[in-house]
Amino acid sequence: MLNYFRDIGLGIVTVLKSMGVAWRHLFTPSVTLQYPTQKWTMPERSRSKLFNKIEDCIGCGQCARVCPTNCITIQTEKRGKEEPEIFASDGTAIKLRTYVYDIDMTLCCYCALCTFGCPTHCLFMTGEYEYAVYDKVCHIYPFATEKQMISKTPKQQPAEKA
Amino acid sequence: MESIARLLQLIPKYSELPEFLRALIPVVVSCVVVFALLALAVLFLVWMERKVSAHIQDRLGPMYVGGWHGWAQTLADALKLLLKEDIVPASVDRTLFKMAPFIVFLGAFAAYVVLPFGATSFVADLNIGILYIVAVGSLSVIGIIMAGWASNNKYSLYGGMRAAAQIISYEIPSAMAIMTVIIPVGSLSMVDIVNAQKGGIQNWFILRNPFTFLGFIVYFIASLAEVNRTPFDIPEAESELVAGYHTEYSGMRFAFFFLAEYANMFLVAGVATTLFLGGWTQVIPGSFIAPQLLPGPIVFFLKALLIIFVQMWLRWSLPRLRVDQLMYLSWKVLLPISFVLVLGVGCLAVYW
Amino acid sequence: MNPQEIAALLTEKFGSQILESKLDAMNPWSAVEPSAILAICQFIHSDERLKMDHLELLGGVDYKDRIEVVYVVYSMKFRHRYTLKCRLTRETPKVQTVESVWAVANWHEREAFDMFGIVFDGHSDLRRILCPDDWEGYPLRKDYKFPKTYRDMPV
């Protein structure tokens, strides 16, 4: 019998207490950010869309090798001897012509491992996060600007790993 | 209805219409008026619920649609629901499935007939008014069970069964609590009940004596359970039963369930206002202290909104009860208390 | 108890059924005869000196020439750990279940069955656990070929 009334009493007390806490929160300022009109500034290290500054790319393929999901496709060829020498902005000589540099952002896992391997720091992750598209294909971003000059027979691809 | 009939008299050549039309038109018109008011009230209540919940949770809630604090958000949502495809799953009982939302809504809607919004603004003043509300209000149980059964979904079935058990159980304490008012008034008519509370806040039943005050509390709790609000929302407990009896519903039919839920909320708030908070009467009697600032219906709405706010406030601060605890509360706590209250009020009526 | 003592205790008790022990490894382990695994597990679980009541890990390892089942056991009371290994053939990997010793072995063994095809004798509910019931092959084996389709859906 005592328990019965204790239960009722505790129930009433707990309801009042909870309501009190809720009441106080009714007037605390909200933390909502009204997204499309207000945006927060992304921190400088934020990892979103990948970007390759292709003028600085020496085509070494470090990024493609280190990528755990193989989202970077890179194809290069040797630049001809007669072509003028070009340099990346940090002075590294560009000996390879990168004619395919595709990043498939649907596969990217945003780990940023590729950006750390890049010797000329031309590949980096930007803070841009609004790049929704209607077609998955649009998420393959080609960065290469040059055309393939020397037509070569495609090399025998190494057998696919099991 | 009388006032609407009087207004219709102003239309030229109205009296030349045939007798049955003159009887029918006021009914239809008042129904439309009540329905429109109801729809508006529901839209407002949904918006209010979103805002109350948002601010309790340190959010803002809808802010864009309509400009000022997203006031048109529910309107947009309602339109969206109406435009949606009416999906009837393949294996449901089609007739029952289609009927159920309307029966649920009918129960809520029909009860508004006797709810007195103001001294003259009501559809009908039945002499069995409150009995009628209790009776018609429980009609929605049938609709809910129909929905639960017809959906051919186990979660819906659970929801329907829980709702039936719950609503029927809580009818008893709520009816008992209503009796604490009926006994001193001596009439079942809603208008009579309000008139008995005229003359300011001290005459309201909530403050008249401790029995009616407790009666109000019991009625409030029981009515929460009857309209399936947290902490008693086990029929549609989204963490257990997905969405309970309206799991399979979408679009327009779902909107009707939604409408019914909020209409029911407003109904129980309106009944509580009429019974315990003095209905349309002013807080301070106007004639000698202050002028009657607000018209009756507005006072009524404000009082009902206050109760609804408390309902919402409770919903967003309490967890949900379990089925057995819910039944415990009804049969072992509320029912004995309400019996004691009726006894007490009876004694007061006889020996005071 | 340190690993040397545990190994000594096991050798003393089970003798030739302890095939090999490596105590200078990062996780000292003993390879045991597969047929004795249940008896050994019961012993280390109930022995007053060992009380290895917590099975931390049970998993298979495919070494191309054999499949090993690894049992990492731990004692909540004495806070010591030991590793047992069962070496099985790749063709018919079969070992007794230790479900009766540690209840948690039930799911771990199901997982090992699912991934390596190790059959646990006497297991109460040896079904696939992570892959669908009608999946073919044992994915974590080294020679596993990825199927191109599953139920006509491209994988």
Place this chain on the structure above:
Amino acid sequence: MEVDYSGDVMTLNMGPQHPSTHGVLRLELKTDGEIVADAIPHIGYLHRCFEKLAENIDYPGIIPFTDRMDYCAAMNMELGYVLAVEKLMGIQINNRVRCIRIIMAELNRIASHLIAAGTYGNDIGSFTPFLWCFRDRETILDLFEETCGARLLYNYNWIGGLMYDVKPGFEKKVIDFIDYFEPQVGNLNKLLSDNYIFVKRTAAVGILSPEVAINYGVTGPNLRGSGVKFDVRKDEPYLGYEEFDFDVPVGKGDYGPVGSCWDRYIVRIREVKESCKIIRQAVAKLTPGDVHESIPKRVKPPVGEVYMRTEAPRGELGYYIVSEGGVKPHRLKVKSPCFTVMSAFREVSRGSMIADVIAILGSFDIVLGEIDR
């Protein structure tokens, strides 16, 4: 389809798409009215072949995938992995890396426990604490984003070091957050933990006795909720946790038998406070240093095998790595805490009510990404 003729028993499939199975878990409930006669969990809907994938990727490349196991506590997941590889390779890390790792791991533990508490409230029917918890968690994620650029899947702990050093002013922000956060726990307690309805719903429900818990290999807060004082951070310290002063809260059965859902829940809440303590100490111990100092150029561990376990928010997380000397692991087996606790679910939930099943499931605080891997 199997038909059960044994009377009033109905099979109710809870999941894989159900609001409170915390992911894609399917529970096959045999119900008799509201009573659950048997609850059989079916897992594997989120199986992403982590262990197979890991055999085909080099060691540093696995770290982003470890993040995706327990996405609520990614820092702790990668911490366990890098510690295992470091143990295998014998890499020593300097004090700065150690302290930053501890701060990050404990911050993430707080974030993870906030999700646990919030969603548990949601399971019981109280929606408000859920958003309050997420509000506070957001601050932690902001700190993470500022440090490593990602909010959820960090790839921050690297083998032998860290991705970046923390930014200047990080320490102050952490301390500010802790100062702000500690009173918030009391607020949560008022609204949820000590709410009588909540207590009635969770205490005396889902009792997991210590013997059963150990037998089922239950670890972490779930084990401590049963009253067993066992914490890998205390009992088998890694990263120098032995230098830190903190308590291991255990379930005491304040409102009923020990090992109930409420005990498991409250252990998490109390652990959050202990984590705050650890963070304060770790920030004080932070010394200057180079976080890239001992990152190896080429991760190629010697032949061998290692079992390393750490205390993740959901329990004891073990990595068993077999190396054959290559740049890829020969075998990587994860002992996930949620997997073992899920195997105990059937035992615990038998004979309870449908609402209790949800309460028990929520109190286990499972993350399906980690169960299915």
